[in-house]
Amino acid sequence: MESAPREVLLFTLEGQRYGLPAGDVRELVRAARLTPLPRAPAVVEGLLNLRGELLPVLDLRRRFRHPPRSLSPLDHFIVARAGPRRVVLRVDRAEGLRVLAPGEWDDTPRELPGVGYVAGAAKLEDGLVLVHDLRAFLSEAEALELDAALAAPPETP
Template sequence: MRPLPREVLLFTLEGQRYALPSTDVRELVRAALLTPLPQAPDVVEGLLNLRGELLPVLDLRRRFRLPPRPLAPSDHLIVAQAGPRRVVLRVDRTEEVLTLEPGTLDETPATLPGVGYVAGAVKLPEGLVLVHDLKTFLSEAEGLALDSALAGAREGV
């Protein structure tokens, strides 16, 4: 039986293209005001109140060692599943959902030392795009700190 093609959502951050497996993506929303989350790990930019659900917004710029920049009205927010929790990723722009033919996702980069948070890479005519694995985005310590900070925020609501 032939495996089904995988789909990825392409997005940009500081002019660089990245991708997420479409199975991790729940929805796309417009940029909105974020609420600070005290005691959260550095990788958490704040909270987004999405229809009454408080979701942590992960700071991809910090994680990928890119220069920080304030939230802009043109930013896109990706609501995604990162292992057991729903999170939001702030990106410069979402581009498209790309269907990958079987075998076009190279999983080799996931095994290279120093390449974290990566499930594989896709070679496109414009260059290589890393496909990120949100299940590994937060370390265990960051996940515990985030859970504690979220519990505190929910008690204060």
């Protein structure tokens, strides 16, 4: 990786800290009620209507094997880019942006088995933070299933 510092958005989920490259983050919004999306992959928690745009909310708890929890008004939503797709991540708390010095970045975790959506790790004074690559977050099958669910006509009650 390049030696230039990189900026990451740090967030917490179930007491653990994670990160996203700041370039992938578009905005932070308050938690709001979600609309179910029938036929969506299990990793999609629902849809968020953000100023008229329907965005899929990815279920990080399921992906990271944390216990499920109901939506709370204290949750934060991170609107981000996962390749060409805009997505929303529900997190317990967005901590803020952190500029990483070259010595604080480690590419090694992305080479480990089972961490296909990890871009690397931030080596901070208070511990290691895995920084996720949202472009690899959805499998190809999940992305196709999500596209089909988003394109399907609304179900009638």
